[in-house]
Amino acid sequence: MQIRSVGAxxxxxxxxxxxxTFILLAGTAYGFLAYSLSHDLDAxxxxxxxxxxxxxxxxxxxxxxxxxxxxxxxxxxFSPLDRYFDLRDPSGRSEPRQPLHPSGKLPLSTEALTxxxxxxxxxxxxxxxxxxxxxxxxxxxxxxxxVANLIQVGMSMxxxxxxxxxxxxxMAAVLPLGLxxxxxGGWLLARRALKPVDIMTQTARRxxxxxxxxxxQETGSGDELDRLAKTLNDMLGRLDDAFHQMRQFxxxxxxxxxxxxxxxxxxxxxxxxxxxxxxxYQRVLESGxxxxxxxxxxxxxxxxxxxxxxxxxxxxxxxxxxxxxxxxIYEQMKMVADDRSVSLQxxxxxxxxxxxxxxxxxxxxLNLVDNAxxxxxxxxxxxxxxxxxxxWAAVRIFDTGIGLSKDEQDRIFTRFYRAVEARSxxxxxxxxxxxxxxxxxxxxxxxxxxxxxxxxGSTFTVLLPQAQS
Amino acid sequence: xSERLMDWLITTDHTPASQATILLVEDEERVRLALHSFLQRxxxxxxxxxxxxxxxxxxxGRESENIAVIVSDINLHPDSxxxxxxxxxxxxxxxxxxxxxxxxxxDHAVWDLxxxxxxxxxxxxKPFNVYDLLAAVRSxxxx
Numbered sequence: 001m002q003i004r005s006v007g008a009x010x011x012x013x014x015x016x017x018x019x020x021t022f023i024l025l026a027g028t029a030y031g032f033l034a035y036s037l038s039h040d041l042d043a044x045x046x047x048x049x050x051x052x053x054x055x056x057x058x059x060x061x062x063x064x065x066x067x068x069x070x071x072x073x074x075x076x077x078f079s080p081l082d083r084y085f086d087l088r089d090p091s092g093r094s095e096p097r098q099p100l101h102p103s104g105k106l107p108l109s110t111e112a113l114t115x116x117x118x119x120x121x122x123x124x125x126x127x128x129x130x131x132x133x134x135x136x137x138x139x140x141x142x143x144x145x146x147v148a149n150l151i152q153v154g155m156s157m158x159x160x161x162x163x164x165x166x167x168x169x170x171m172a173a174v175l176p177l178g179l180x181x182x183x184x185g186g187w188l189l190a191r192r193a194l195k196p197v198d199i200m201t202q203t204a205r206r207x208x209x210x211x212x213x214x215x216x217q218e219t220g221s222g223d224e225l226d227r228l229a230k231t232l233n234d235m236l237g238r239l240d241d242a243f244h245q246m247r248q249f250x251x252x253x254x255x256x257x258x259x260x261x262x263x264x265x266x267x268x269x270x271x272x273x274x275x276x277x278x279x280x281y282q283r284v285l286e287s288g289x290x291x292x293x294x295x296x297x298x299x300x301x302x303x304x305x306x307x308x309x310x311x312x313x314x315x316x317x318x319x320x321x322x323x324x325x326x327x328x329i330y331e332q333m334k335m336v337a338d339d340r341s342v343s344l345q346x347x348x349x350x351x352x353x354x355x356x357x358x359x360x361x362x363x364x365x366l367n368l369v370d371n372a373x374x375x376x377x378x379x380x381x382x383x384x385x386x387x388x389x390x391x392w393a394a395v396r397i398f399d400t401g402i403g404l405s406k407d408e409q410d411r412i413f414t415r416f417y418r419a420v421e422a423r424s425x426x427x428x429x430x431x432x433x434x435x436x437x438x439x440x441x442x443x444x445x446x447x448x449x450x451x452x453x454x455x456x457g458s459t460f461t462v463l464l465p466q467a468q469s
Numbered sequence: 470x471s472e473r474l475m476d477w478l479i480t481t482d483h484t485p486a487s488q489a490t491i492l493l494v495e496d497e498e499r500v501r502l503a504l505h506s507f508l509q510r511x512x513x514x515x516x517x518x519x520x521x522x523x524x525x526x527x528x529x530g531r532e533s534e535n536i537a538v539i540v541s542d543i544n545l546h547p548d549s550x551x552x553x554x555x556x557x558x559x560x561x562x563x564x565x566x567x568x569x570x571x572x573x574x575x576d577h578a579v580w581d582l583x584x585x586x587x588x589x590x591x592x593x594x595k596p597f598n599v600y601d602l603l604a605a606v607r608s609x610x611x612x
Contacts, residue, residue, distance in 0.1 A: 251576050255544055258575030259497045262596040266503055267474060269599050287474045 006197075007190035015183040022178065026171045033167055037160045041135050042123055044075070049121070049139040049153045052085075084134060084154030090117070090147040106152045112138040116150050125157070132158040196225045204232070212240040252416035256298055256431070260291040301432040305415065308439035315357040315443055319467055322352045322386045322393055325361060330384060333369050341378040344369075347385040352393040353467045356444050361464075364440040367433040368397045368448075368460050376401035376457075388466060392446075395462040403454040412450065413438045437462075475506040489610050490514040490532065494524045494541035494554060495573070504540070507599050508606070521545060521557045528561070536568070538609050540602070543574035543582075555582050558590060569609040573597065 003009050051071075086106045087095040092113050106129075112122040121139045134154045141149040200216050207214045215236060216229040271284045307313040330346055337344035372382045380400040387394050404412065411417045416431040434448075441448050445465050452458035491508055495501035496519045505517040516532060518524050528536065539561070543554040558570045572585065575595035584590045591605050 247578070251544070251578065254575050254577075258595040259500055262500050262575075263503050265596040266507060266599040270475060270507065273600070283474060 007187065007194050010190045011183055011187040014186045015179060018182050019175075019179055022175055026175070030164070030167060030171070034164055037163060038135075041155060041157070041160060042137070045123070045135060045137040045153050045155055046121075046139075049137050049151050052151050052153065053139060053141045084136075084152075084156070086150075086152040088150040088152065090140075090150065092150065095149065106136065106154055108138065108150070108152065113150075116140040116147060119147065126154070129154075130156065132156050132161060196229075200225075200229060200232070207236065212236060212243050249415065252431075253298075253302060256416065257295060260294045260298075264288055264291040298432070301436050304436055305432065305439055308443055313360075313439070313443045315360065317355050317357060319353050320356040320358050320361060322354060322361075322395060322464075323349050325358065326365065326384055326386050326395060329362065329365050329369055333366070333373065336370070337373050337382060340373060340376075342373050342376045343379075343381040344373070345381055345383045347383050347396075347398075348387055349385065350387045352386055352388045354393050354444070354464045355467045356464065357440075360440045360443070364437045364462065365395065365397075367437045368462070371433055372397050372399040372401060372458070372460070375399065380457075389463075391466055392463045393466050395464075396459055397462075398457065398459045400457040403456050403458055404450065404452040405454050409450050409452055413448070475503050475510070488514070488535075489537035490516065490535040491606065492524060492527055492536045492539045492541075493517045494519075494521065494539065494545070494557070496520065496542060496545045500542075504599070504602070508540075508603070511603055513606070519545075521553050524557065525561075538569050538571065538606055540571045540573065540606070543572050543579050544576050552579065552582065555579070555584075558584070562590075571602070571605050571609065573602075 003012065084106060086108075088108065089095055092108050107126060109122075109124060112124060115122045116138055117140075119140050119142055121137060124136045124138070126134045126136050134156055136152060136154040139151045139153070140147045141151055196219065203214065203216050215233045218229045218233065219226045267284055267287055271280070276284070304313065326346075326349065330344060334344050369382065369384070376382055376399045382400075383396075383398040385396045385398070387396075412434050415435045417435075438448050441462055441464065446463050449461045449463065450458060451461075491513050493501060493504055493508070493515055495504065495517070498519065501517045501519065505515045508515045514535065516527055516536070518527060524539070524541070527533065539558075541554040541557060543552050545551075545553040554572060554574075558572060561568065562570065569591075571591045571593065572579075573593050573595055577594070579585055579592075585592045591609060593602055593605065
């Protein structure tokens with residue numbers, strides 16, 4: 001099963017680790033406790049047996065003094081003389097001369113007897129004497145280098161077992177309680193820490209293409225979640241811009257395309273309303289063709305911009321003599337300028353060669369010259385020049401036209417931007433000319449600069465890298 | 470060119486004259502002139518303007534009394550994604566509920582505007598049939 005909540009997963013991991021640690025700790029503690037208890041028991045048996053052995057040296061009659069008996073009772077709560085004591089001869093038989101009655105229950109193993117004959121004490125655990133096993137020490141008492149007696153001292157392991165059991169019980173009770181507390185606390189902490197993530201998820205779900213202006217809440221704490229929110233917000237900002245540009249573009253494009261279409265449609269509808277003479281049909285078709293030309297230009301321009309924007313504008317690079325190209329454009333536009341009573345002039349025409357796409361460069365310059373003529377009032381002038389300036393070839397188009405405000409200068413290279421005056425012009429283009437010109441210049445590694453004073457005129461400077469000679 | 474063509478073509482149409490004045494708000498000069506000619510040839514007085522400011526001047530000026538219907542583009546300069554024509558409609562209708570509007574737009578996003586979606590205002594999507602515009606004008610004028 002896959003757990004979908006990070007909080008639950010964190011809690012599960014944390015609790016599992018805690019359980020493991022706890023069990024390891026409890027196991028180690030239990031091991032030490034058990035070892036320590038049995039070590040203490042053996043030490044006590046050794047002590048008791050040693051004391052008894054010393055007494056045995058003094059003679060069998062005074063074998064057990066009342067003080068000894070008292071010491072036993074004081075330390076163990078009972079005296080070994082009661083049950084777990086035996087005095088035997090070297091062969092292992094119980095000593096009949098002992099003053100107190102021994103329990104007579106203690107067994108003597110062969111191993112203990114063999115060890116005793118060598119003078120070695122033996123510790124054993126003996127079952128089946130009573131409910132609990134009994135720890136038994138068989139100690140040989142040496143007299144003049146040989147074994148005189150065997151002293152057996154035993155002690156019930158009941159206390160030790162009880163202590164161990166109590167320890168286990170406490171552990172068993174504490175473990176689930178501790179885990180419950182730690183797990184619950186961990187779960188609450190994890191939920192609290194991850195709450196901002198939930199809020200972010202909800203907000204992010206609300207943000208769609210239509211509401212990209214919404215932002216996730218930033219706490220300003222600078223922690224991981226705050227940084228995440230900040231990063232997402234930055235991304236949303238970029239998306240918002242891209243969306244806005246896209247919407248603006250499609251709105252502009254459809255607006256521009258609908259103008260010729262509306263006119264075309266209107267004319268045709270009116271024409272079809274009643275029977276027409278061949279002359280009338282011819283005029284309607286001519287007008288229709290004009291509109292279709294506008295649409296084609298617009299679509300072509302959009303395509304060029306899309307290619308340039310995607311970086312796939314194909315340039316047929318060959319050496320281009322700019323002086324020649326500008327001369328051609330001068331001749332081509334002279335008529336248009338004359339029609340509008342604008343004087344088209346040439347200033348300094350230097351011979352400068354660049355590597356470029358002739359057709360695209362022609363388009364660039366035609367757009368700029370056409371624009372200059374369009375926005376220059378009657379009796380004004382448009383002047384063309386080309387010069388080499390350092391690494392650059394500079395083509396200038398200077399006009400005495402209406403000029404551009406600072407704000408307009410910043411915006412004229414934007415797609416579909418048209419100055420207020422431009423929009424009210426009958427032959428105003430779609431506002432793609434300068435944008436296309438700029439794209440072509442950039443594709444050649446160059447740029448277009450504009451200087452302008454409103455009411456006095458503008459100078460457009462096209463800078464293109466000169467061909468390496 | 471096309472408004473002259475429109476004039477020329479419609480001289481042959483014989484439509485009874487109407488006395489109503491239409492205020493036409495359209496920032497595209499060429500579209501405005503073509504519609505101007507067309508509506509004029511249908512017998513209407515037409516005042517063509519390119520901006521909301523000019524339209525409001527007309528509505529408060531001397532000719533205002535005769536204006537019977539406003540035909541306005543929704544997307545007017547300077548920002549063609551803005552809805553200047555629509556806000557103009559809302560503002561003006563709030564004060565003068567009797568003055569009918571016909572809205573025009575090439576932008577399909579305007580279908581989301583409340584009055585357009587609910588049909589509270591007559592709306593024609595560009596490119597529209599000019600005779601649909603004529604029918605709409607006649608309809609709001611109850612001719």
